[in-house]
Amino acid sequence: MVVLLVLAVVAVLAAFAGLHYYAYRRLVRATTAGPGxxxxxxxxVFVAGPVLMFAAIAAERAGAPFPLQRALAWPGFLWMAFALYLLLALLxxxxVRPVLRRVLDRGTRRPGPAADEAAPEPAPEPAPAPEPAPVAAPTRRLVLARTVGAASAVAAAGIVGNGAYGVLRGPKVKRVTVPLAKLPRSAHGFRIAVVSDVHLGPVLGRGFAERVVDIVNGxxxxxxxxxxxxxxxxVEDLAPAVAPxxxxxxxxxxxxxxxxHExxxxxxxxxAHVREIGMRPLANARVEMGAFDLAGVNDISGANHGEGPDYGKALGDRDTSRAAVLLAHQPVMIHEAVKHGVDLQLSGHTHGGQLWPGNFVADAANPTLAGLESYGDTQLYVSRGAGAWGPPVRVGAPSDITVVELASRQA
Structure with missing residues (x-):
């Protein structure tokens, strides 16, 4: 097992290095006339970028001093997104390269004299004075390489810049109405603000948290x-960021x-800390909201720490004639929710893919990528999340805070 894991890591690193070398060849070697x-x-740049990226990931996971994490996070994680879209743009x-090559070839052709026209004898001219050797013009290959390289770099930078702006300006509010068969008329229109995947850390800090709070309260x-x-x-590093x-x-x-990620x-x-700032943790627990039951389970990752989800504890002894809403981080937990008669599960985790084409990978790994879907009598709503992990960039998966409005079918 260990050998297979090592081989997989080596294969991934080799592919990563190969793709970077391809980008270097196209963007640097092919666009420069020679050594210099x-x-x-x-x-x-092509050495420092990957080094900073891996250093940023390692520093965060290893719990390095927080100032070091922050120093590495912005350049390292932005390189991750930039390298992805630079590679896609170069591909x-x-x-496009053959089309541009034909355009350049056509532009450099010069029509010769007609075959039936006699070329006049040139008059003798005096020998010209010697001139300095002209500077060689760039070859068509060099012009083509520079055109494609520049366009690729500008496109990648534009995509990453726009995606970063979308994250930093804050999530947009989505509104979804979810009818529940067991919900009494008295709870019709009950609104739940779903906040997931804020990812406060070395990149998104206190200012971002304040923006999220203002949007939710609004x-x-x-x-x-x-x-x-x-x-x-x-908690030691991020308590000030979470305080808002x-x-x-x-x-x-x-x-x-x-x-x-917790x-x-x-x-x-x-x-313990979120309880101190006014939140109520639902660690495999349930509360009665009057018209329905609100339950919450620990994330699947907690099983490695002896704190995994316990659906029996959260849902086992409840009155099944009442509607139940379950808070569970990962969409894959929906299958247990169905077994326990949950009416609605609220989740996040997927980020909607965050960086296209990552949505295809996330979609394959989760029963629902984003939005509302039904699984038998249980409905699942998945938020794309308010923040971003790694690169503070989203492409094709805008961040959101969703207001889920519960609707009674008796209303």
Missing amino acids: WPRRLGAA VGEA TQPDLIAVVGDLVDGS LARLRSRHGTYFVTGN YFSGADPWV
């Missing part, structure tokens, strides 16, 4: 559900369940 400082600078350039919800992956780091969440306001309070730095300290 431009080529050396390009080589340095598109491979398809929806005036009846209840706030924080469904995991709130943080990427320890104490201002979250709703009629029935804020409830919290763990996501997989377990990277220790879920128990975070469960």
Whole structure:
């Protein structure tokens, strides 16, 4: 097993290095006329970028000093997104290259004299004075390489820049109405603000948390559900960033369940801390909201720490004639929710793929990528999340905070 894991890691690293070398060849070697400082600078960038990326990931996972994490996170994670879209743009350039080559060839052709025209004898001219040798013009191959390379780099930078702006300006509010057969008329229109995957950490900090709080409070919800992956780091490092969440306001309070990222730095300290700032953790627990039951289970990752989801504890002895809403971080938990007669599960985790074409991978790994779907009598709503992990960039998967409005079929 260990040998297979090592071989898999080596294969991934080899593929990663090969793709970077391909991008270097196309963007640096093919666009520079020969050895010199431009080529050396390009080589340095293509070495520093991956090194910073791996250093950023390693520093976060190893719990390195927080200032070091922050110093590495922005350049390292942005390189991750930029390298992805640079590679995709260069691959598109491979398809466009033959067309550009024909255009350049056509533009360099010069019509000769007609065959039936006699060329006049040139008059003798005096020998010209010697001139300095002209500077050689760039070859067509060099012009083509520079055109494709520049267009690829500009496209990648534009995509990443726009995706980063979308994250940093804050999530947009989505509104979804979910009818529940068991919901009494008295609870018709009950609004739950679903907040997932904020990922406060070395990149998104206190300012982003304040933006999220203002957006959530602006929806005036009846209840706030924080469904995991709130943080990427320890309480010691991130307590100041999380502090604004104490201002979250709703009629029935804020409830919290763990996501997989809480377990990277220790879920128990975070469960204690969110309680201190006014949230109510639902660690395999249930509360009666009057018209329906609200339950929450720990994330699947907690099983490695002896704190996995316990559906029996959260749902086993409840009155099944009442509607039940379950907070569970990962969509794959829907299958247990169905077995326990849950009416609605609220989840996050997928980020909607975050970076296209990552949505195809995320879709294959989860029963629902984003939005509302039914599984028998149980409905599942998956939020794309409010923040971002790794690169503070989203492409094709805009961030959201969703207001889920429960509807009674008796109304």
